[in-house]
Amino acid sequence: MNYSGSERVVYVVSQELVKYASRLPSNPGRSLLVHSLVNALGLLSPGYSSSQLRVVKPKPATDDELRVYHAPTYLDVVLQASGASLDSVEVLAEFGLEDDCPKFDGLPEYVRLVAGATLTAANALKLGLSDIAINWDGGRHHAQKYHASGFCYVADCVLAILALRRAIALVRSPLKLSLSDLMIQTQSQSSQVAQKQRKSRVMYLDLDVHFSDGVSEAFYSPSNVGPSQVLTFSVHHAAPGFFPSSYLAQLPPTDSSSTPTSFDPFTLSLPLLHGASNRTYHAIWPIIERVKNIFDPDFVIVQCGIDALARDPKCNVFNWGLDAKEEGSLGWYVLRIVGEWKGKKLFLGGGGYSAPNAARAWSYLTSIILGKPLDITTPIPDDPSHHGFPMYAPSFTLDVPRVPPVGNMQDTNTDEYLEEVRERFDTVCRVLEGRKGSS
Numbered sequence: 001m002n003y004s005g006s007e008r009v010v011y012v013v014s015q016e017l018v019k020y021a022s023r024l025p026s027n028p029g030r031s032l033l034v035h036s037l038v039n040a041l042g043l044l045s046p047g048y049s050s051s052q053l054r055v056v057k058p059k060p061a062t063d064d065e066l067r068v069y070h071a072p073t074y075l076d077v078v079l080q081a082s083g084a085s086l087d088s089v090e091v092l093a094e095f096g097l098e099d100d101c102p103k104f105d106g107l108p109e110y111v112r113l114v115a116g117a118t119l120t121a122a123n124a125l126k127l128g129l130s131d132i133a134i135n136w137d138g139g140r141h142h143a144q145k146y147h148a149s150g151f152c153y154v155a156d157c158v159l160a161i162l163a164l165r166r167a168i169a170l171v172r173s174p175l176k177l178s179l180s181d182l183m184i185q186t187q188s189q190s191s192q193v194a195q196k197q198r199k200s201r202v203m204y205l206d207l208d209v210h211f212s213d214g215v216s217e218a219f220y221s222p223s224n225v226g227p228s229q230v231l232t233f234s235v236h237h238a239a240p241g242f243f244p245s246s247y248l249a250q251l252p253p254t255d256s257s258s259t260p261t262s263f264d265p266f267t268l269s270l271p272l273l274h275g276a277s278n279r280t281y282h283a284i285w286p287i288i289e290r291v292k293n294i295f296d297p298d299f300v301i302v303q304c305g306i307d308a309l310a311r312d313p314k315c316n317v318f319n320w321g322l323d324a325k326e327e328g329s330l331g332w333y334v335l336r337i338v339g340e341w342k343g344k345k346l347f348l349g350g351g352g353y354s355a356p357n358a359a360r361a362w363s364y365l366t367s368i369i370l371g372k373p374l375d376i377t378t379p380i381p382d383d384p385s386h387h388g389f390p391m392y393a394p395s396f397t398l399d400v401p402r403v404p405p406v407g408n409m410q411d412t413n414t415d416e417y418l419e420e421v422r423e424r425f426d427t428v429c430r431v432l433e434g435r436k437g438s439s
Contacts, residue, residue, distance in 0.1 A: 003339030005051045005371010007131040010124040012117045014057040020110040021137040025102060026151035030355040033388050034136055037359040038366055040386035049372035058117035066115060069158050071146045078153060079108045096147030111154045114138060118156035119163060125344040126167045132345045132369055136362045139303045139350030141212040150244060158218045160301055165229050167200040169298040199229050203297035206234040208305025208350045209315050211249040220267045227435055228266040231295045237317050238271035251424045265431040273412040276318040280413040282328025287425045294432045298343050305350025306361040310402035314353035319409040322361055322400045323376040324368055334365050356391040357400045364398055374398060
């Protein structure tokens with residue numbers, strides 16, 4: 001498909017954000033490598049594409065902004081420097097600040113900057129300043145209201161959804177009015193405009209290999225029998241012992257006539273089996289599109305964790321590709337979202353434990369979003385301003401190496417399993433159709 005990339009795009013980054021995001025214990029140095037490669041490839045240069053690109057510095061999140069979701073008791077601990085009076089073993093354990101989420105030097109700044117970066121991106125969309133926004137340091141989808149979890153200290157995805165949910169949408173396209181037109185509207189005209197307004201619908205699509213438990217559980221509401229402003233859809237791997245363990249990570253029920261009271265059609269999961277490849281992702285794309293078309297979102301948030309790509313050093317359970325020219329790849333997904341889906345879009349980062357592969361992937365996705373996709377064989381620039389060039393060995397190209405098709409990574413998502421997935425989501429879509437509303 002052809003995507004011209006004429007949209008207004010905001011790319012959120014600053015030296016401070018990179019400095020503190022690069023201290024994340026699970027991904028040391030990753031932020032620096034990502035933004036360094038984006039710069040070295042010239043993607044942020046004014047003449048790179050026809051997109052109206054603006055590079056925006058994030059505003060650190062305030063206490064009030066963080067308290068929109070997070071509990072004050074958690075913030076009291078996470079926003080204190082390491083070694084503070086609240087840092088007893090018992091307190092740290094209570095708030096998840098141990099094991100995979102230890103406190104580290106600069107954690108308070110990290111929390112404020114990552115949350116602030118995602119909110120800066122969301123507000124650019126909400127205020128009509130941008131059509132697409134990018135924050136590759138965001139996407140912390142495991143963080144909980146009361147505690148850290150899964151390398152995630154702040155629920156920036158949830159905060160973005162809450163911010164965008166408060167935006168006002170128009171039921172149908174309004175006439176283009178100037179500021180003076182708006183100022184001289186009569187009371188009757190204002191009333192007519194107000195009648196055309198409704199609350200915004202926000203769709204959250206999570207492509208990380210891990211289930212988006214922090215986000216899905218935040219909006220899970222089985223007792224709601226009407227329409228919803230928020231729909232979460234997580235495509236992930238789920239298996240015994242695979243993080244996270246959640247009652248919401250499994251396929252939805254199979255029969256609408258016996259739908260359990262615990263089912264929420266606006267909190268959706270599509271677990272894939274070991275070895276998921278482009279073939280499997282291509283097979284499930286029509287399901288994602290169908291759900292999106294029924295829900296008809298005004299805003300779409302896409303969490304682009306890249307640990308589902310091949311050869312992730314921590315996960316290594318999927319064999320997903322990157323090249324947008326290959327049907328079903330991550331690049332192919334993003335190209336269709338920016339080129340075909342209506343509404344404003346927010347792209348976030350997430351998991352991914354090979355820093356050079358994260359830099360490759362998010363740089364490549366940035367080029368797609370800007371409407372001028374790089375060739376996947378593009379050499380990594382050997383530029384003095386680009387940090388970590390030797391880390392891209394042995395290929396030194398943009399593509400993320402995959403396990404060969406005739407290798408050890410077999411795609412176990414059989415035709416029978418994928419047919420079961422389709423049948424389950426046929427039920428979901430019937431329920432969603434019945435629950436549609438103006439929100």
